[in-house]
Amino acid sequence: MSIPPITVRSSPVPVAPGADGVxxxxxxxxxxxxxxxxRGKPPVAAVSDVSMRLERGVIHGVLGANGSGKSxxxxxxxxxxxxxxxxxxxxxxxxVRDExxxxxxxxxxxxxxxxxxxxxxxxxxxxxxxxxxxxVPTARKSIYAILERLNVGTDRVDRPVEQMSRGMQQKVAIARALLTSPVLLLLDEPTTGLDPRSKIDVQEFIEEIRATHDTTIVLTTHDLAEAERLCDDITVIDGGRVVITDTPAGLTSSASERLGRPATLWDVFMAYTGRSLDDDVVEGEGEGDR
Amino acid sequence: MTALRDEVRASYAFAERNFYLTRRTWAWEVSFLVYSVASALSITLIGVDQQSTKLVLSLMVGAIFWNYLSVVFGWIAETIAVERWEGTLEYTMMAPIRRSSRLIGQVAYAMVYGLIHTGLIFLVLLVFFRDLDLSRANPGTAFAFMALGSFSFVGVGIMAAILPLLYVERGAQMTFVVQSALLLVSGVYYPIEVLPGWMQVLAHLSPATYVLDGVRKGIIDGASVTDLWYDVWPLIVLGAFLIPFSLRSFGRAEAYAKRTGKLKRVG
Structure with a gap:
């Protein structure tokens, strides 16, 4: 079952051309x-000199350990x-200017x-x-359709959110974001802490959004398999700085060359940051806790 | 026109959401109403003990209208605190609406809620003190002063809402300082003339002082709004100053919060 069309924006996305016209x-x-x-302590850098450019329609992953600056x-x-x-x-x-x-x-x-x-x-x-x-009447129909697609039963729609599991709540959060038809969707660790079934539901839904909607997605995650499955490009961030950006295949290929053996995204992360994705970046290590 | 319609719709969204919240916590609302009625009764009975009808009316007005102003002030001041508690503050701040739309919706709901809440207390007190002579009362004056005073209190409430925005841990509780200061200097239960000189200066800067004076004179003496111009013009001036000033201050506080990362959920 595909996501039903959500007619909420009648005009095309307003685009201001950049210097290159696109x-x-x-x-x-x-x-x-x-x-x-x-007080009296120097500022702690959370993000340092980060640059990236995303073209329309891509899913761009941002990988980094806890405290690396993703959020x-x-x-x-x-x-x-x-x-x-x-x-x-x-x-x-x-x-800022066009808030x-x-x-x-x-x-x-x-x-x-x-x-x-x-x-x-x-x-x-x-x-x-x-x-x-x-x-609102149109939106209500969309709400039922999106929640149904995310396997949130219609009997849950009118009960307090506090009675739902975390996985269910996260699905409702995704439904809320999609309801507004964003052309840029920021997914900040949307599957962290979800049970395997809910995680798969959310990942399939993200794939479906890409296939059916004109949405560009930035996805931060700890889950390397998720990044490999969903992302067109991945930026690895460490200590608030961009370490490398490439396609998943490009990243593993360059890591293979460095390691002299076939590499996985795990190897990529270790090779370029010198730490595991499960590590926390410790405050005072020179970078922020965010 | 479309932009205006969208902003009105957005304001309505906040009022509707607060109504849903009130409905969901109806047991607390009933408890709060009982508490407010008991509070107003216990204060008014001091006048009965003194066998002074004028004092009964004066205390009743103080208790009832302080309740109204507290409720309006509380709803607005808690606007940010509740969002921070629920973790929705960042989501709300991302919504494509103007700050004024967001605040107008909250304020409108606060005023309607306050009027209903206060009206119910007033009814209970009327039943309890059914022998009171209200034949001279001018309810139009009381209503006019409540409406006029609301503008100033909206401004004070918005400024108080800055505290939970800037002080993540105990900002909501800090708003009680503002409320208690107003209670102290505004002549809610006693005439401001009993205050020390410097406090009387502060009393003249509090909108509650003029509201209470106007309502008392309307209810007890039957004065009309035109008779009380000396209370009306300060309320107009305070409202005209406080609303834009508070909106601007809130905007600056919001910018500061974005610069320092204070919108982030804590706890």
Whole structure:
């Protein structure tokens, strides 16, 4: 069963052309962000001089250990943090200068599904529909369709979110993001902590979004198999810096050359960062805790 | 026109969501109402003990209208605190709507909720003190002052909402400082003339002072709004200043929170 069409944006995506005449879906140029973690202490860099350019329709993975700067990067793209240096553009629109335009183009799913837990999925998603200017009766039909596709039973739609499992809540969060038809979808570890069945449901759904919707996706994950399965390109980030960007095949190929044997994405990560994906980046190691 | 419609729709979304929340926590709402009624009754009975009808009315007005202002103030000040608690603050901040739309929706709901809540308390008190002579009361004056005072309280409430935005851990509790300061200097249960001189200066900066004076004179003396111009114009001036000032301050606080990473969920 495919995702039903969601008619919420009648006009094409407004695109401001870049200098080369073609606006990237996402352009991150020399972006840096540091945080003060205490009085008298020097700022801690969470993201340092990160650049990336995503073309329309791709799924771009961002791999990194805990504290490597992935979520900070997502927040900078989402406009939830302001950059210290550099700039972020989405379809040619600056995230600070054209804040409202950019907000209409993006949505985000974070690792912890955030809802008013006393309210039902339908009440939470109706709220989202209204603030994104959608036609509510149409949106309600879409909500049922998307949740059904994600194997969230219709009997759960009107019960409080707090009564749902974490996996179910995450599916509702993804439904909420898709409901607004974002052309740039930021998925910040959307499958972390999910049971295997829910993880597969979400991954299949992401593939389906790519196949049926005009959506560019940035996906941060710890799951190397997930990254290999879903991503067209992968950026490995460590200590807030971009270490390497390539296709999954390109990454394993270059790691193979370095290691002198067939390599997996795990090998790639170890080879380029010197640490395991399960490691936490320790504060004071020179980089941030975000 | 479409943009305006979208903003109105977005404002309505916040009011509707708060209504859903109220409905979902109806048991707490009933408890809070009982608490508020008991509170208003216990304060008003001090006037009965003193055998002064004027004092009964004065305390009743103080208790009832302080309840209204507290409820409006509380809803607005908790706007951010509740979102932070639920973890939805970042999601709300990403929504493609203006700050004013977001706040107007919250404020509108707070005012309607406050009116219903206060109306119910007023009804219970009327039943309890059914022998009170309200033949001279001018309810139009009371209503006019409540409406006028609401604008100022919206401004104060929005400024108080900055505290939970900036102070992640105990910002919500810090808003009680603002509320208690207003209670102290605004003549809620006593005339401001009993305050020390410097506090009387502060009393004249509090919108609650003018609201309570206007409502009391309307209910007890039957004064009309035009008779109370000296209470009306300060409320107009305070409202005209406080709303844009608070919106601008909130915007600056939001920018600071984005710069320092304080929108992030904690706990």
């Amino acid at each position: 606006a990237a879906a996402l352009l991150v140029e020399h972006v840096s962000k540091a945080f003060r973690i205490g 900070t990067l997502i927040r900078l793209i989402a406009g939830l943090l302001t950059v210290d240096a550099g700039r972020v553009e989405i379809f040619g629109h600056d995230v 409202l335009k950019v907000k209409r183009l993006i949505n985000r799913v974070s690792v912890d599904a955030a809802f008013f837990r006393k309210l039902s999925p339908m009440e939470n998603l109706t709220f989202a529909a209204r603030v994104y200017g959608l036609d």
